[in-house]
Amino acid sequence: MIKELKVIQEECCTPSSKPTIDKAQADKAQELFAALADATRLSILSLLANSLEHEVCVCDITSSFSLAQPTISHHLRILRDAGLIKGDKRGKWVYYSLIKGRAEEIKIMVDQLLGSPEFALL
Amino acid sequence: MIKELKVIQEECCTPSSKPTIDKAQADKAQELFAALADATRLSILSLLANSLEHEVCVCDITSSFSLAQPTISHHLRILRDAGLIKGDKRGKWVYYSLIKGRAEEIKIMVDQLLGSPEFALL
């Protein structure tokens, strides 16, 4: 009996048998979440999502924050590089808008990472 | 005619009328996404989500990566502080597991930020 208890305690746990995400997937997801990991950028996204025409020019984005114009430009670039927004230059102004379908893609990513009822069945 | 074109060009766009997320919400979301903005931490989450018992001890997590033990411990702390995982000490070992329901909460957050069909109707 004591011997059996010993054996149980000599192993901490049974290792996983299911495959986990690979490094390429993890790196890609990291890029996305890093773009979302800033309060200013999240506010910019919310601003675009809630604007009447779903399109806001840089001047209005800049005037919504107490940050210098190059700082906003920097944040817009990060969101653009992450494929979350796009900019459309018309005349003197650049109008930014959300890229559609990204919300769904992100939610699928969250399910793959943290598990969801559907993924749990696989 | 020319005058009318001038008037149109003197304003860049119509400002938003809908409310956007406030700073407190943005800060909270930033904390969460910052915890997800690292490939190692995403791999750890995936490891927990895909483990047979949905529970893995630190030793097995550590041996899954080419990183020093204090580094893994640091990442586990960040995930714990973000409310994504919990640790259960049993004897010599600490077993980590995902906190249930967080995936759904994150997906709702994404919808609020980037807009979703339901939120668009509001």
Add this chain to the structure above:
DNA sequence: AAAATTGATTGACAAACTTCGATATGTATA
């Protein structure tokens, strides 16, 4: 054509983050 305006880029700096070795703490074993 010159001046003004919008937005992007560059370079610098401080703050935050990832990583590690050394060490501390708690538990089990001899």
Add this chain to the structure above:
DNA sequence: TATACATATCGAAGTTTGTCAATCAATTTT
């Protein structure tokens, strides 16, 4: 009780990130 083991914490080194002033490029206005 002394030793070995598992994990957390601390402090330091190197890297990345957020911010701004200065500058540049493109467009419009005068």
